[in-house]
Amino acid sequence: xxxxxxxxxxxxxxxxxxxRAQVLDxxxxxxxxxxxxxxxxxxxxxxxxxxxxxxxxxxxxxxxxESGRIDLDGTDLLTLPARAMNDxxxxxxxxxxxxxxxxxxxxxxxxxxxxxxxxxxxxPDGKARRGRWPGLFTPYPHKRRRADRARVxxxxxxxxxxxxxxALRKYPHQFSGGQRQRLVIAMALLTEPRLIIADEPTTAxxxxxxxxxxxxxxxxxxxxxxxxxxxxxxxGTAYELCDRIVVMYAGQEVESAPIDRFFAHPAHPYTxxxxxxxxxxxxxxxxxxxxxxxxxxxxxxxxxxxxxxxAGSECGEHRPPVDMPEAGHALRCYHPDPMxxxx
Amino acid sequence: xxxxxxxxxxxxxxxxxxxxDALGRRKGELRALDGVSFDVRExxxxxxxxxxxxxxxxxxxxxxxxxxxxxGRVDFEGRDLVGLSKGAYRRIRSRLQYVYQDPGASLDPxxxxxxxxxxxxxxxxxxxSKAQRAEAVRAAIRSVGLPEGHLGLFPHELSGGQxxxxxxxxxxxxxPKVLILDEPTSGLDVSxxxxxLKLLQGLRAEYGLTYLFISHDLAVVRMLCDxxxxxxxxxxxxxxxxxxxxxxxxxxxxxxxxxxIPEPGGxxxxxxxxxxxxxxxxASLPSGCRFRxxxxxxxxxxxxxxxxxxDIDGGRFSACHFAETLDER
Numbered sequence: 001x002x003x004x005x006x007x008x009x010x011x012x013x014x015x016x017x018x019x020r021a022q023v024l025d026x027x028x029x030x031x032x033x034x035x036x037x038x039x040x041x042x043x044x045x046x047x048x049x050x051x052x053x054x055x056x057x058x059x060x061x062x063x064x065x066e067s068g069r070i071d072l073d074g075t076d077l078l079t080l081p082a083r084a085m086n087d088x089x090x091x092x093x094x095x096x097x098x099x100x101x102x103x104x105x106x107x108x109x110x111x112x113x114x115x116x117x118x119x120x121x122x123x124p125d126g127k128a129r130r131g132r133w134p135g136l137f138t139p140y141p142h143k144r145r146r147a148d149r150a151r152v153x154x155x156x157x158x159x160x161x162x163x164x165x166x167a168l169r170k171y172p173h174q175f176s177g178g179q180r181q182r183l184v185i186a187m188a189l190l191t192e193p194r195l196i197i198a199d200e201p202t203t204a205x206x207x208x209x210x211x212x213x214x215x216x217x218x219x220x221x222x223x224x225x226x227x228x229x230x231x232x233x234x235x236g237t238a239y240e241l242c243d244r245i246v247v248m249y250a251g252q253e254v255e256s257a258p259i260d261r262f263f264a265h266p267a268h269p270y271t272x273x274x275x276x277x278x279x280x281x282x283x284x285x286x287x288x289x290x291x292x293x294x295x296x297x298x299x300x301x302x303x304x305x306x307x308x309x310x311a312g313s314e315c316g317e318h319r320p321p322v323d324m325p326e327a328g329h330a331l332r333c334y335h336p337d338p339m340x341x342x343x
Numbered sequence: 344x345x346x347x348x349x350x351x352x353x354x355x356x357x358x359x360x361x362x363x364d365a366l367g368r369r370k371g372e373l374r375a376l377d378g379v380s381f382d383v384r385e386x387x388x389x390x391x392x393x394x395x396x397x398x399x400x401x402x403x404x405x406x407x408x409x410x411x412x413x414x415g416r417v418d419f420e421g422r423d424l425v426g427l428s429k430g431a432y433r434r435i436r437s438r439l440q441y442v443y444q445d446p447g448a449s450l451d452p453x454x455x456x457x458x459x460x461x462x463x464x465x466x467x468x469x470x471x472s473k474a475q476r477a478e479a480v481r482a483a484i485r486s487v488g489l490p491e492g493h494l495g496l497f498p499h500e501l502s503g504g505q506x507x508x509x510x511x512x513x514x515x516x517x518x519p520k521v522l523i524l525d526e527p528t529s530g531l532d533v534s535x536x537x538x539x540l541k542l543l544q545g546l547r548a549e550y551g552l553t554y555l556f557i558s559h560d561l562a563v564v565r566m567l568c569d570x571x572x573x574x575x576x577x578x579x580x581x582x583x584x585x586x587x588x589x590x591x592x593x594x595x596x597x598x599x600x601x602x603x604i605p606e607p608g609g610x611x612x613x614x615x616x617x618x619x620x621x622x623x624x625x626a627s628l629p630s631g632c633r634f635r636x637x638x639x640x641x642x643x644x645x646x647x648x649x650x651x652x653x654d655i656d657g658g659r660f661s662a663c664h665f666a667e668t669l670d671e672r
Binding site for chain 2 (some may be wrong): 018042043079176177178179203206207208210211233234235236237238240263264273274275277278279280281282284285286287288290292339
């Protein structure tokens with residue numbers, strides 16, 4: 001069975017005053033059905049750009065998609081007309097959980113109004129007819145209203161919001177940070193998506209709340225067989241949630257492995273140094289020498305080679321091909337580290 | 344490093360913010376700090392951990408005099424800082440410095456790095472000559488591992504990590520004794536975080552600094568700090584040596600906090616994490632122990648009687664009635 005989502009050779013540039021920044025440099029990514037994939041990398045590595053490309057919300061210009069494909073169930077999303085993307089894909093088959101739920105809830109409308117507005121357009125039973133009036137003034141399709149409301153209450157119960165009926169009458173500021181994150185998770189589940197893109201959904205939360213939300217999210221998507229692309233720079237939360245991890249560095253994917261193998265046998269020099277830079281209980285911490293390169297004139301070949309202790313001359317000339325040291329473990333490196341557990 | 348004498352002694356420090364209703368009438372108060380006491384010893388790193396709203400940032404700002412304290416006392420260099428006049432506080436601040444979350448953000452975008460680094464000296468050390476100032480600035484930038492050539496650059500020409508280094512250098516020019524670091528690594532990538540942590544370790548050794556390290560990241564605190572104080576809703580619930588607290592926490596809140604740290608490659612918290620609910624509203628606290636509404640060990644005594652910090656095993660204090668018997672219940 002083909003994967004649910006497959007991104008192949010995606011190149012995205014951003015036009016800046018200094019020239020074109022090559023933010024994604026031929027990225028490949030596959031997400032299986034019901035699989036939770038963690039996309040891990042540091043700020044500026046292109047994980048948000050990749051997520052936005054899949055959702056079709058890249059700001060163009062300045063962004064330019066130069067080449068590549070994004071296939072969802074056999075449909076190339078990059079060639080799909082904007083209208084079809086909006087009606088059939090975004091918010092229906094692919095939904096989004098933002099980093100900061102407060103920013104995606106309107107402070108002046110009740111939560112119920114906002115969730116029902118989502119259902120008006122994106123309910124699995126159909127959508128409101130696009131009328132002469134914008135958004136909020138379009139009447140709700142009468143026939144589905146009751147069923148949709150039941151669905152909303154059901155979703156709020158699923159994310160363990162106490163007293164869902166009362167919650168719908170409240171405003172966003174009346175909820176705590178953890179509850180707001182539960183609300184946007186409920187909204188992402190409502191339209192019965194195949195894929196959820198979660199953009200660091202727990203960075204704004206405290207550790208005890210984060211643990212609750214991660215456990216909840218994992219249980220909900222596994223029950224429903226939904227695939228998740230989870231972008232994060234925190235290896236700890238990725239470990240909690242994901243089945244597989246893909247590491248990106250400066251616009252290139254460098255290593256992809258099932259979760260347990262990833263932490264037990266990391267092979268790419270960047271992955272290993274990333275794991276080593278986590279603080280250890282014994283008071284030691286190791287830095288990665290050098291800094292992340294600029295993307296307007298990036299290093300050729302493997303973009304990690306100027307910082308890499310193993311680099312040879314070929315690393316700067318050609319990007320290493322995909323190597324499969326073991327089933328499911330893909331690696332792009334000419335000189336991988338020995339696959340021993342990190343220290 | 345062995346801990347020396349007490350440099351900062353905090354006793355029953357309180358900070359209450361008044362709450363007003365829609366008509367501006369006083370309707371109560373929010374006890375952001377409610378009787379906090381601890382000592383900071385010379386040369387140590389004391390971590391202050393807790394979730395948002397527990398009062399850890401208020402603690403840092405109250406110590407600095409940015410919020411006037413409601414009560415209590417803070418002894419530093421032989422004087423009580425609470426109730427000090429603004430001018431007297433300003434003189435203290437060259438010795439007791441506050442490092443914001445992103446020290447790079449305190450750089451003026453239109454000033455060269457050299458001017459930004461010299462500014463604290465102009466304010467606090469008017470006795471220094473221009474040449475002495477320039478020498479101090481060069482020493483400061485070297486100590487944070489940046490080349491002297493960077494002195495002629497503007498902040499936007501540096502990366503985020505370098506800006507943070509300059510921000511730290513700016514604080515070091517005055518040779519402070521105690522630094523209050525407020526979430527210095529939050530929001531950083533792990534590799535940049537690693538460089539900042541290394542730098543903080545190195546600077547402490549080089550300048551003989553004492554840190555009060557406020558953070559919500561327990562992995563970082565465990566790595567860096569000698570002692571840890573755990574705060575919950577304006578009170579310290581447990582304080583003691585880092586290794587003892589992490590190996591054998593003696594307060595139920597510390598236990599759940601530690602259970603929530605993800606350990607890449609180890610045990611998964613999502614499989615066994617049990618802490619229910621969220622912290623109560625700090626403006627209307629439960630009676631007795633403030634943690635009892637979320638605590639598995641809570642008994643009638645917890646609602647009736649507020650537990651006080653008491654010594655459990657010689658140097659580690661816990662504010663739980665059942666601190667010794669947590670494992671048996």
